[in-house]
Amino acid sequence: MNRGFERHRSIIDFSISSLIRRKGKNLSLLAVYTLVVFVIASTIFFVQALKREAALLLGESPDIVVQRLVAGRHDLIPIGYVEKIAAIRGVSDVKPRLWGYYYDAAVGANYTVMAADSDPPPAGGVRLGNGVASTRRLSDGDVLTMRGADGTPALFTVEKVLPEASELVAADLVMMTAEDFRTLFAFPDGRATDLVLSVSNPRETTTVAAKIVRLFPDTRPILKSEILRTYDSVFDWRGGMLVVILSVALLSFIIFAWDKATGLSAEERKEIGILKSIGWETADVLMLKFWEGTVISLSAFLVGTILAYLHVFFFSASLFEQALKGWAVLYPRFRLIPVIDPYQLAVLFFLTVVPYAVATIIPSWRAATVDPDAVMRS
């Protein structure tokens, strides 16, 4: 067998036995390191998941939403507007929407109740978002009880629980027929919550919006770009908070690595001297220390990343919840859809594993370049 391979194997074996020998120190080191990686990785996963939710939300948003305002207050819009707006040049489709928020006092959560405009559930049936289904512990075929406009309970059969394509978009959704929606909320006929428009040429949306206002001065068209701005500011604000957390985590990592880089215990120093005096080259000592650092940093990276994954995607980023998730109020339980960007993982790897491995080598290199005869005098 190759001598170089045997040499590496022996040194790696010895580095592992050295780590076990100082298990108290190394376990505490591993714990701190894992915590730092955990915070950084949680932050990265959380931001990624939020961005994906945002992208899904924006992908589904209409080109223009038309609301009606009465003295500046949002009011229901007459369905009669649809025909005239559809006749405006450039408008390819207009649909009235029936939707509204429903507060469920039993669990203290808000739902978004919506009438399905295509492929509706059968009358008396509902399709539920994952969040609602899990909050109310309902599955297909169960009965959902809601409080009707007249105060009496309204019963709906759960036709289907919506797949977890996007938790944020669909989690709080209760979808029913337009008739059931009107009955539940005592919603007046001939009215809708708002209108959604598709515009063939995105560059014409401003012109179309101006024409709508001219045609119906009591309306307020909201453009996709405005929705985009709103979500951007919402996610940017959260992103800003995360940058603060990330900076703190990175700073603590730098302090931690610096401390490691400058400190080598007297025992470790002596051990390096002994190894040199019995015929280890400086390169062998550095390899030993490199492997020690790599084992610690790689373990911390793997454990920290896995814990962060579980924390964000299975435990709903519970440690960040209060500070970062506005939806916590809406959803008693909230789960982000797992999404991992390999590029960001690679960046995390190079930000944590590589500097640490280097940081462990520097003091060892300093100690290993001293003449081994110092050991004979110790």
Add this chain to the structure above:
Amino acid sequence: MTVIELVNVTKTFNAGRTNQFKAVQEVSLSVTPGRVTVLKGPSGSGKTTLLALIGCMARPTSGRILLRGVGKPLFPGAEDNAELEISSLPERFLTAIRRSAFGFIFQQFNLVRGVTVLENVMLPAYPTGEKRGTVRRRAQGLLEMFGISRHASSRVDLLSGGETQRVAIARALINDPRVLIADEPTAHLDTGLSRDFMEIMGSFKAEGKTILIASHDPLVYDSTLVDRVVEMRDGRIIYGGDES
């Protein structure tokens, strides 16, 4: 035929500073193979520094150190008795020579604490890239030879003084060196254990190994095994500098 030759060797520490001092001054010495040479002298006389220079642990400030018949592992094409001047060799080569040609027994034994007896003995062989199994068998053989094989899996810090020294001797022999260097080997041993140590050295002498010991213990330098005593004081050889 000398195995080690020192020509006007001087070693200065802290050169150019206020605390500069010469540990070894103008030392010339020839060491014959297969014999026991003792460097005798009080503390601070330069014995340990001289051993460090001979054992490739430090470079002399001036002078030359020549080794014969130790360069084979470094230069496979070299003749068996080829002469090698080590004074100016790069660190990598010095380490390789130290590893293959010299076995060290330190005053404080310098074993790695917390590591098993067997692994301590095997440590000098790791950088050679020799098969682990072969090294392990050789280490076990050495432990058996010194009657401490039952401690093979014990941590070295749990052994008695005499046992610790035997582990240190076994470690010094793991790469089968031609020269054994011992610095004050009996400083921490009682009379019985000191005699045992000299007996072990006697067996190595019989095998043809060259032995260099620094000591101010009469049990060592008055031993019948010793072929030559070189007395040092203030970094200079004051007696026994020529081959006796």
